[in-house]
Amino acid sequence: MSLLSNKTSNIQGVGLGLKRELIPQIQAAFGNESIANINFVEIAPENWLDIGGKSAKQLDWFVERYPIVCHGLCLSLGGLAPLNTAFLQQVKRFLLQYNIPLYTEHLSYSTDGYNGQQGYLYDLLPIPFTEEAVRHVAQRIRQTQDILSQRIAIENASFYVQAPISSMDELTFIKAVLEEADCFLHLDINNLYVNSVNFDFDAHVFLHGIPGERIVYSHMAGHYQQAQDLLIDTHGTEIINPVWALLAEAYELFGPFPTCLERDNNIPPLPTLMHEVNKIADIQNKYRF
Amino acid sequence: MTKNIPNFQQYQQAFTAYIRDPIGQPRPKNVSAKGMNIYKEIVFNNLFESVSACFPVARKVMGKRAWLSLIRKYFRVHSASTPIFRKIPEEFLTYLTNLEKSSSDTLPVYLTSLCHYEWIELLVSTMADSSPETVINNQIINVAGDLLEYQPAFNPTMQLLNYPYAVQKISPRYKPKEKVATQLLVFRNTEYIVKFIELNPITYRLIELLQDKGMTSKRALTQITNEIGNLPLEKVIQFGLEILNELKNQGVVLGVYNKPL
Secondary structure, eight states: OOOOOGGGTTOOSEEEEOOGGGHHHHHHHTTOGGGTTOOEEEEOHHHHTTOOHHHHHHHHHHHHHSOEEEEOSSOOTTOSSOOOHHHHHHHHHHHHHTTOOEEEEESSEEEEOGGGOOEEEEEEEOOOOOHHHHHHHHHHHHHHHHHHTSOOEEEOOOOSOOOTTOOSOHHHHHHHHHHHHTOEEEEEHHHHHHHHHHTTOOHHHHHHHSOGGGEEEEEEOOOEEEETTEEEOOSOSOOOHHHHHHHHHHHHHHOOOOEEEOOOSSOOOHHHHHHHHHHHHHHHHHTOO | OOSSSOHHHHHHHHHHHHHHOTTTSOOOTTOOHHHHHHHHHHHHHHHHHHHHTTOHHHHHHHOHHHHHHHHHHHHHHOOOOOOOGGGHHHHHHHHHHHHHHHOOOSSOTTHHHHHHHHHHHHHHHHSOOOSSTTEETTEEEETTSOTTTSOEEEOTTOEEEEESSOGGGOBTTBOOOSOOOEEEEEEEOTTSOEEEEEOOHHHHHHHHHHTSTTOOHHHHHHHHHHHHOSSOHHHHHHHHHHHHHHHHHHTSEEEEESSOO
16 A cells, blocks of 8 residues: 555646746646646745745746645755754745645755854765664654654665765665655656666666655656766756666556656756656556556 | 764765865765765855856956855855755855955955845845735835825835945946945835835935834934935925835835824
8 A cells, every 4th residue: 555645646647847947938838738748846945935026926826737846955864963943844834835745855965064063065965874874864854754744755866976884785775764764755766877877786676676655756857977887967968768768667666656857957948848748658658557 | 073973974074074175174085086076066066156146246356266266265164054045145145244354355345245236136036025015014005195294115125225335336347446335225126127226315314214113204304404404494305205206106115104193
């Protein structure tokens, strides 16, 4: 039985990460068959919390027409300093105000304790995979879920260095955190692929090891190949074939979970992005039970 | 650095310390240089872009290298306290303001004023809306009320600005050495466009006085007449009314607080 609560059930099919460049294009094409496969949009609370003016009006427009997913960037679940509970209270109000059923965050950290002060670094840094880190992160996820009174989903992050102090592999770490925090999984297919190349493991074996019943959401994106054995998670190019194949394999294993296309850099016109949105929808339809 | 924290957190501290200061801090032990190079670049570049996007004039006036080294230093020493992306420039401005207080660095004397002027546009354009628009401070606005007899209600996005330099004129060709007291007003209109207006000292003083609770325009203008000393009251009131009408046409004054005071 799925862990997915009824609250997340209006998040279905394919979504698109809402970038400012895309807003007027989606508004202009709204109702057209050409963008019918956009079923929901995803926003980062760090971009939209308490905003006014034109952006607030745009957000209202989307809230009236699309289910929204909140995908956070700065909660710093693996961070050193205490969780920013004031920020989480803001997120909670935001989720309620806009009737947003799902909040996901990265299994990473974005703050430090340099010179004794917590500071935001605004990026996703890799948590070392140790027993202590599992307990630390899981405790913070539980704290988050307590404050929000709902489960969150955690996303497998991409990274570029392996911590020499890690005592387990990434899959073991993710599974341990999911188990101990009792939270959902936000499976990023591209991140899984990027890490499999950067750290030379078998992405298919990894995929088969994932507790599928915890998946509520996923991401698809392109990356930049800096070297044969080094991929950078830029979200700035088209999705490559091995990542498409992994998505199909994941749907086959776990069913067609809701999937969002992320494009953060080098953003093409909406009709071009729709090719990828439509392709995700096609693959989902193939595996719909 | 404290040793009383778990092993993985000591590693995280070494990791982030190196990202902030790759020259002064050692690379974490047994971690690949190639991987750490990626982190030190992407984390700094992201921050650099987030800050710089708000300050195009300051960046140009300082020149590429000086700006880069300023942001480098900022990233090295400043602990940013907000997770909200649009507040990143404000963090930088806070840092600049403190820097100005603590040392007479080699930075241009007008830099903090200029950066504040550039940042305020972002603040006003994204400032939370008051709702509904006809109510401010829980009081109903009368859009047709007498501008002299009552207290004018200002657009809630309006900010009154007072700089020691002519910030709005600064460019690579105009880098002021002399102070020029500069008074401005900035607000967001109903089309969500941010507008700046240059103010003369009397207009600035009038708006400043009208911020006080319960102050009518007539009383404010009477006070200004006393402050100036050598102008007849009728002249000042006539001038004041022209200003208020003009501000109303522009959408800075929305009306008056309804109740006679």
